[in-house]
Amino acid sequence: MSEAIQASSAPKPVGVYPHARRVGDLLFLSGIGPRDPATNDIAGNEYFADGRLRKxxxxxxxxxxxxxxxxxxxxxxxxxxxxxxxxxYLTDMARDFKSYNAVWAEHFADPSTAPCRTTLGITALPTPIAIELKCVAVLRRAED
Incomplete structure (x- = not known):
């Protein structure tokens, strides 16, 4: 009835779950963050010598x-x-929404073709990241 998908070119999940699950014509992606698939480094993070996040x-x-x-x-x-x-999901809505929204607009310039979007401010994510996306896609048939 459904198919779990592990994507070799995406960062490994931080828990026991698939990257995505196909159910009929729908594809549900688990929460995805900004970790580098090869190194597990987090894009844009700078740390103090003791390992704490600096910025x-x-x-x-x-x-x-x-x-x-x-x-x-x-x-x-x-x-x-x-x-x-x-x-x-943004960990600092007040600080980051405007900048995030600008990057969104680079990827989805036309509102008539952009996906629906909900943005939530939250207190933390499971790793030192400031953003995570949860997505749903429609799988096209070969004739579409």
Whole structure:
């Protein structure tokens, strides 16, 4: 009835769950962050010598998240244009929304073709990241 998908070109999940699950014509992506698939480094993060986070770059993280979402979509047989709903989690809405929104506009310039979007401000994510995306895509049939 459903198929779990592990995308080799995306960062490994931080828990026991698939990158995505296909159910009929829908593709549900697990929360995806800005970690580098090869190194596990977090785009835009700078640390103090003791390992504590010093600062982060939300634009770098947003671009990395989009690249990771695109990787999962591609390995799942979907395209960027197949996204229909995106939930965005930001750990600092007041500081980061404007910059994040600008990066979003680079990737979705036309509101008539952009997916629906909900953006939530939250207190923390499971790793030192400032953004995570939860996405739903519609899988196209060969004749579409």
């Amino acid at each position: 982060y770059d939300i634009e770098a993280q947003a671009r990395a998240v989009f690249a990771n979402v695109r990787a999962v979509l591609t390995e799942s047989g979907a395209r960027w244009e197949d996204l229909v709903d995106v939930t965005v």
